[in-house]
Amino acid sequence: MALVLRSVDKNGKVIERFVEVQHVPDTTSNTLKESIDAFIHFNELSFSNLRGQCYDGVSNMKGEFNGLKTKILNDQPCAFYVHCFAHQLQLALVAVAKDNVDVNTFFLLANNVVNNIGASSNRLLKDIQSFEFVFLLFLMKSILGITNDLSQALQNDDQEIVNVMALVNTCEEQLLYMRNYEGFDLLLTKLNDRFNETSTELLICLASLSPNDSFAAFDKEKLLCLAQLYPQDFTKQDLLALEDQLDIYIHYMRSRSDFSQLQSISDLAKKMVEKRLHQVFQYVYLLIELALVLPVATASMERAFSAMNIIKSSLRNRMGDQWLNDSLVVYIVKYVFSCIDNETIMTRFQSMRSHHGQI
Structure with a gap:
């Protein structure tokens, strides 16, 4: 272990x-x-x-x-x-490969190509020259190209959960443009089933911390709900102080140009420490820390x-x-x-x- x-x-x-x-x-x-x-x-x-x-x-x-x-x-x-988000992505892709006959056949043929490289096989050569194989080859290249960006992002050990949730949504949106092929509905269904955790109360509230687009996702009520999920970190008095602090915090952040281009809560945390604002908005910064430590x-x-x-x-x-x-x-x-x-x-x-x- x-x-x-x-x-x-x-x-x-x-x-x-x-x-x-x-x-x-x-x-x-x-x-x-x-x-x-x-x-x-x-x-x-x-x-x-x-x-x-x-x-x-x-x-x-x-x-x-x-x-x-x-x-x-x-x-x-x-x-x-x-x-683990990477494990969920893998399970979704494997499930699609098994449940869709055309995709499953494609990967069986691709596996045979790898195993029989250099060997003489007229039947195999005929199969990989067929329209179905070439079409699925380009199709799977497009699908795996889209999901590869998400997969690579998940390999970063400092990746944050709010950013990953946004990447999952982006991946699903890109796949929606390609859903005319019958296998895409299945893939989208599998992705939604596997990543259903992104709809939980905790993760929905966490998304309100994102500084993207000048803190467009900011939601005071959701952030108060987030604090209530951590009773060991926020007492009733702390929650009252947080409620007042959030109004000052969001006004300050949106009025400062050096905070307008931030892309992640990780960037936000480092910028707040750099400007010593983690001491001014200590309750908000605690919420940010709690979000960042989530694996x-x-x-x-x-x-x-x-x-x-x-x-x-x-x-x-x-x-x-x-x-x-x-x-x-x-x-x-x-x-x-x-x-x-x-x-x-x-x-x-x-x-x-x-x-x-x-x-």
């Missing part, structure tokens, strides 16, 4: 960082919850500070009664669950497992858990260690215990 923590630093920047891989005997929700509890306790953290959780959609993770998300929500009701996708965890295949090679297949974790951290977040020179590392290693010679 890979663990990744997401937070907002003092400069308003989103930090999503791999922490460790934990060895678990099985993947039941009870075992995973016990491992997370042990991690929280060992690192002297607290569930009281947890505001979001993100996994794929398997039953042991998102089950309403015994899933891991439910067990964590029982400890911390404000740790809102987000089904979007599990791409960071997937990259951790990919890195593990590189680190734990056939020549190093007896690595212990601690050595593996230490190696993974250095490899995955190498940008953190890039500023440390070799002399400092050698001095640290030399001081850990006595050595026969000087390094």
Whole structure:
């Protein structure tokens, strides 16, 4: 099990960082919850500070009664669950490929082309020269081109959930222009089914924080509703103060040219810190922080497992858990260690215990 923590630093920047891989005997929700509890306790953290959780959609993770998300929500009701957006996109595309006969046949033929490249096959050559195959080739290129932009955006570890929601809507709008083909209605249906979480109260309220088009999406009532979803962060007195602060906040933001071109709440957070407005509008900034810490996708965890295949090679297949974790951290977040020179590392290693010679 890979663990990744997401937070907002003092400069308003989103930090999503791999922490460790934990060895678990099985993947039941009870075992995973016990491992997370042990991690929280060992690192002297607290569930009281947890505001979001993100996994794929398997039953042991998102089950309403015994899933891991439910067990964590029982400890911390404000740790809102987000089904990995990248996983939802993949499920929608795979479902369309299976349910549409023409698309399914196309991918079977494409797979045969890859597997039989260089081999002589008159039947295969005839199939890929047919009008149906060439038409579907260009069609799927267009579809996957549209969804690829969304897929690539979901790989960014500092991606924010409000921006992703906008990208999903843009993807659906682009596909609407191409819906004359019978498979498009199915694709749009699958996308709507998979991304139905974007219609939940939490995400609808979050959209009101967007600074796009001079804060066109701003909605005071929705932002007050958003604050009410976090009773541990906003007391009744805080809500009253927030109600007054929102009027001043939106008037100030719309009257300043340096805030008119912002494209995301991540940009908004950094700009507010730069101008020290996070101290002036502290309740609004808290809402922005809560929005930014919500995870979007599990791409960071997937990259951790990919890195593990590189680190734990056939020549190093007896690595212990601690050595593996230490190696993974250095490899995955190498940008953190890039500023440390070799002399400092050698001095640290030399001081850990006595050595026969000087390094």
